[in-house]
Amino acid sequence: MNLPRRTSATRRKFLKLVGRAGGTAAVLTTMKELGLLGPADAAERPPLPAPGSGTGTQIAILGAGLAGMTAAYELSKAGYDCRILEARDRAGGRCQTIRGGDVVKEFDSTQTCPFDTGDNLYLNPGPARIPYHHDVILGYCKEFGVALEVLVNENRAAYFQDDKAFDAQPVLNRRVINDSRGYLAELLAKAVSKNALDQELSEIDQERLMDFIQSYGSLKDDYTYSGASRAGYTDTPGAGPNSGTLYEPLGLSELLKSDFWNYKLHFGEGFNQSATMLAPVGGMDQIAKAFEQQVGEMIEYGAEVSQIRKTASGVRIDYTDATGSEKALEADYAICTFPLSVLAGVEADFSPAYASAIQASQGIYAKAAKVGFQASRRFWEDDYNIYGGISWTEQNITQIWYPSNGYHSDTGVLVGAYIWDNPIGEAWGQLTPTQRLEKAIAEGSAIHPDYAEYVSPNTGITIAWGQVPYSQGGWAEWEDEQRESVYPVLLEPDGPIYLAGEHLSYLTGWQEGAVRSALLTVAAISERVQIVQA
Amino acid sequence: MNLPRRTSATRRKFLKLVGRAGGTAAVLTTMKELGLLGPADAAERPPLPAPGSGTGTQIAILGAGLAGMTAAYELSKAGYDCRILEARDRAGGRCQTIRGGDVVKEFDSTQTCPFDTGDNLYLNPGPARIPYHHDVILGYCKEFGVALEVLVNENRAAYFQDDKAFDAQPVLNRRVINDSRGYLAELLAKAVSKNALDQELSEIDQERLMDFIQSYGSLKDDYTYSGASRAGYTDTPGAGPNSGTLYEPLGLSELLKSDFWNYKLHFGEGFNQSATMLAPVGGMDQIAKAFEQQVGEMIEYGAEVSQIRKTASGVRIDYTDATGSEKALEADYAICTFPLSVLAGVEADFSPAYASAIQASQGIYAKAAKVGFQASRRFWEDDYNIYGGISWTEQNITQIWYPSNGYHSDTGVLVGAYIWDNPIGEAWGQLTPTQRLEKAIAEGSAIHPDYAEYVSPNTGITIAWGQVPYSQGGWAEWEDEQRESVYPVLLEPDGPIYLAGEHLSYLTGWQEGAVRSALLTVAAISERVQIVQA
Known part of the structure; x- marks a missing residue:
């Protein structure tokens, strides 16, 4: 955030150089480091295809969720001829209200x-x-x-409730959170006062730490915890003589009996939850509707894809339309945004490696x-x-x-x-x-x-x-091993067929993962088309 | 919150009994304990004067801030004849936009x-x-x-910035907060593993504590802290191959050098700030305007009070009206909501104890x-x-x-x-x-x-x-000694004159303190009027 502001021209030039050296991902990384990948200026997002650069190229997009609509939106702005097949009668997929x-x-x-x-x-x-x-x-x-x-x-x-602690009674969030803080601070103060941390901390840092934890845990002058206003009052301070009555602190042993600490106590500190x-x-579907306003004319609703075929010139998508008729859509490239759980049920000319990667991913969906x-x-x-x-x-x-x-x-x-x-x-x-x-x-x-x-x-x-038909799962939850074996296979295209969606991101379960995945795919197709045309 | 629900009739009866035994404050306390003092049902607030009970009694209210307007609203509903003198040309006082x-x-x-x-x-x-x-x-x-x-x-x-640490550079809130958590947890884990807390905690609690602090501080399996997703990324996880790059954790010594811990780090845990x-x-003035819609007809704007006098039958308020004319308002009782800093400048027939309490309060205002x-x-x-x-x-x-x-x-x-x-x-x-x-x-x-x-x-x-004229301070900040000496004096009426406002609460600086103080005053006046009438 302390970098000098560059002119747009300079920035773009710099990013172009980075892009040559390291590809799309490098550009994204660099932009992020520069603080440039933000909503401030759409032109500063990952390299989007130049206007007109897609003229004459047909893209079949499977699925009108956020990934599919993002791809259609950005590609069509560059002149690509996009058509979206959507099995449902509405756009947005899991972005639904x-x-x-x-x-x-x-x-x-x-x-x-x-x-x-x-x-x-x-x-x-x-x-x-x-x-x-x-x-x-x-x-x-x-x-x-x-x-x-x-x-x-x-x-x-709000409340925490666990049958294993506090007689299964709901306990106020502020009490659990702040009594926990108090006890942690008190215990640490005891450890410091017993010189247990002399090896870890200099004398001056120990002194400062004592000040810090006293404030952190709302400890008394003797560094003990006996409740705090942060944890709340049985009788809140009010007017006149009413100075309030603090809650008795919850018992530490009782707090430790519960499973609150197992992420729920810290939920709001999570990177994606804070x-x-x-x-x-x-x-949430206001977002889907906003995209639909942009690309709605490209969407065919009620179109259930049955086959994804590679052809001499690209791809052919066989599908049943809303009236039950069998139809086919030919295109130069396809972007398939179906969840892998759904894609597994579609006949497709995938390479053996691709097909087995898709099969190996069937267990990853959060139900x-x-x-x-x-x-x-x-x-x-x-x-x-x-x-x-x-x-x-x-x-x-x-x-x-x-x-x-x-x-x-x-x-x-x-x-x-x-x-x-x-x-x-x-x-x-x-x-x-x-x-x-x-x-x-x-x-x-x-x-x-x-x-x-x-x-x-x-x-x-x-x-x-x-x-849920056409979803068959909430979101992808890759295990580490699969991230290394299966995931990289699916990031690459299989001939003219590209995959996109939240499942092809490190933000699975988030719309951001879906749209970022779509933008990567857009960049990859655009790069390929430029090479083909050159 | 786990009390059985009572019928309203039973509840009111119970509260009436409590009221007899301990007065208004006891009722408020009990209602709060029962979880009844809430916005659910206005009838369940502190005992308000019965409709018609105030007919024929005149109340002069000094100041059309929230305290004054609350008093006027509740008293006039009971038939009291209220008039409000307000020096400004608008209602709300410090509740302003x-x-x-x-x-x-x-x-x-x-x-x-x-x-x-x-x-x-x-x-x-x-x-x-x-x-x-x-x-x-x-x-x-x-x-x-x-x-x-x-x-x-x-x-x-958001950011923290302190010239004493991190070369005076702004540091991201999530890094400061979560690196601090990480270090506290790591240090505590070290103390436990050195048996420094064997006297404080049973073996089973130590085991559970280790699980707890690992989760609390986002520690590695060896209970060390080396950064965490909670603290954020230099390059956030995205789509495709981008799994993100964590920030290096901030240095503990550097964190301890700063004064962040001096309340700002925990600001959002405060009882009134969480x-x-x-x-x-x-x-905020939407609240003032809403009150004004209720009591606006009782307010005389541009009325600057110069004297508060006790009379044989009650009070007389001398003031200069908006046109500059000298006027007087006679009433049975007065409720003065002026900040004490302003009240000190008004000539008044206060008792010596009262006058000296007001004088002794002049230093309490937060500027x-x-x-x-x-x-x-x-x-x-x-x-x-x-x-x-x-x-x-x-x-x-x-x-x-x-x-x-x-x-x-x-x-x-x-x-x-x-x-x-x-x-x-x-x-x-x-x-x-x-x-x-x-x-x-x-x-x-x-x-x-x-x-x-x-x-x-x-x-x-x-x-x-x-x-600011007519305010002369932000809010009252009582010191403990003054809470014991001066404050109780001002909670009682001086003859027919009652004080009300945020300064007469344990929620000073908050609108809640002002309105609760007003409600206490309303209850006190009503009780007195009933006795006088009986």
Whole structure:
């Protein structure tokens, strides 16, 4: 951030040099290091094809999710002739928002969303947040005028619940977080005072450390922890004589018994989960719709791809159209954005190495599941002072998300379960929607005892991504070994066929991964086309 | 939160019993413990006067800030005849929003705000955030339909800057926070492994603690800290082969050299500063305006009080009206909400104890100062991925606040300084507005080197609360000794004269303190009137 500002011309020249030496990835890396890969200036994104450079080249894009639409948007701006085949009757893929009246189809069930109509009454069944550093997707939001609001991820008013600790009672987030800090600081102070860290730290650093941890843990003058205002009050300070009464600190042994520490306690520190988190006003599909406004004319809906064939001049995609007719789309290149779980079911002229890489990837998909409830009133605000954020539990539902919008309105939609553990998600996928909703209410009642008064199966909707046609999974979760063996194979094209999507990124499960993957593919095709033309 | 739900009738009966035994404060305490003092149901707030119970009783209210308007609102609903004298030409007092064209008067200067017109182009010179547990003010927001949005207080994309460390360069918040966590955890792990804490912790707790701190600090398998994704990347993970490159961890000695730990590192954990923080959409004065809609007819603007006199039947307030005429307002009781710094300048028939308590309080006011700049573009978003939140510095300006609204719009208003240290705030109050703006730009450039390209004295406005007529200070900061000696005196009425305001609360500097103080005063007057009438 302290680099001198360069003129655009100088910057572009520099990036061009870098690009020659190290290819597209090197350019991206360098731009990032220079702080140039940001939403400030679309021209400073990865090298996009020059206007007109794609004229006469046909691209078949399989899937109108964010990856497919990003590719179509950028390629068509350069003159490429793009057509997108989309099996669904809407664009966006997993970038979806479910509102009252929407139909949710899984392999074995069909639900109609029972929510009332209202600006904030929706469930984002797929992606639901955008971290501040996902600057490509945020850049498109800016470019397309998609309004953003803050998504509250961390909320000290929310709860932790674990059957293994605190008699299974929900415990206030601020108490767990800040009592933990207090105990860690106190223990460290004891260790320092016993000279246990003399080898590790100089005397002056030990002195400073004692000041630091006293402040860090809100320790008393004798470096003990006995509660702190940060952890909250049974009776908050108020007016007149009321100076407030602190909570007794939670017991350290009891805190250690719980599994809170197993990521949930630190969730909001995660690279992709820390503040500031954002979300489109009105639902995540505002992004899909914004892209659709740009490339909608290129999309054929209801087009179910059956075969991907290599031809003498490129590719041929066989598909069934919305009327049930068999059709074929010929193109010079194809970009296939299908999840690998879906792609495995499509007949294709892939090389043996490619085909086996796709087969080897079938286990990687997170069978994520979500439940949403419209509540009869915003009891979380009215009774618990919870404005957005997440309560965590060790039960199957994993969490309850409170809406980060519509504050103080009459009703709202809670995420009543968001499961990302594969065995549990798969098991939930085997339940009927009603069974899932009932289970979510039963488990949620461990966090909010009066939960069932405000939510019911009749006001809920659920999705288990493993059961969703054309998705068959939430997102890719590569294991380290697969990242080294399978992943690199799929990053390269197989003849005229390129793959793109969140699964071909290190930001799997994030829209940023999908759009960045698409941009890499766009750059790769463009580079190839220029060579062919030269 | 796990108490069984009672019927309203039972609850009210219970609270009535508590009220008899322990007075208003006891009722408030008990309601809070039961989780009943919330915005859910206005009827469940502290005992409000019964409708009609105030008929025939006149109340003179001095000051149309939130305390005065709250008192007028609740008392008039019960039939009291309220009149409010307000020296300014607007309601709200320190609950103010400055927009383009507004005039800011201090004792020695007059500024006209140079901001453009726009929904989000404003500075809240006084209160600017509402924590989730300030449930009385939030309850009024709900009752009056004041729309709320999230105020981002913690942002891992913001910066810390301290001349004493890191060569005075700004350091990313997420690196400071998470490297600190990592080192604390590593040191504690070393102490445990040296058996330094055998006396403090059982074997099983030590085992669990090691798991806990490994997760807490993102330690490697050998319990060392060598950087973590939480602390961020020089090159963030992206698509294709780009798995990202972690930052090198900051040096522990260097971290300890800084004064970041002196509250700024933990700012967002403060009881009144932790998530979820809220703010009214469109400016804090939306709250003042909402109250004004309720009680505006009772307010006389431009009424400068000169004397507060006790009379045989109550009080007489002498004041100069907007036209310069001398007037008097007679009433049974007075509620004076003036800051004590202002009240000291009014002639009054106070008892000697009361008068000396007011005198003894003159030093308590925080001479807070703020600076606001409209920026020529949202460079913090475009160039730094900063969406709301605060960058901290050890320089005078203390902080730069980024706007929590209008994301991705063309421009926005930064808080370019928010000083709460008294000597510094006082010194800034002695500077001319232009000098303050210039100094804020110079100091802010230590955080954003290109700051001066986007903000200028010509697009700034400043306020130094010590210099503001009718305020003469930002808020009360009682010292412990004064809380015991002076404060209790001022909580009691002096004959027919009651005081109210943020200064008479343990939430000084917060609107919640003002409205809670007003409600206590309302309850006290009502109780007295019932006794008088009985």
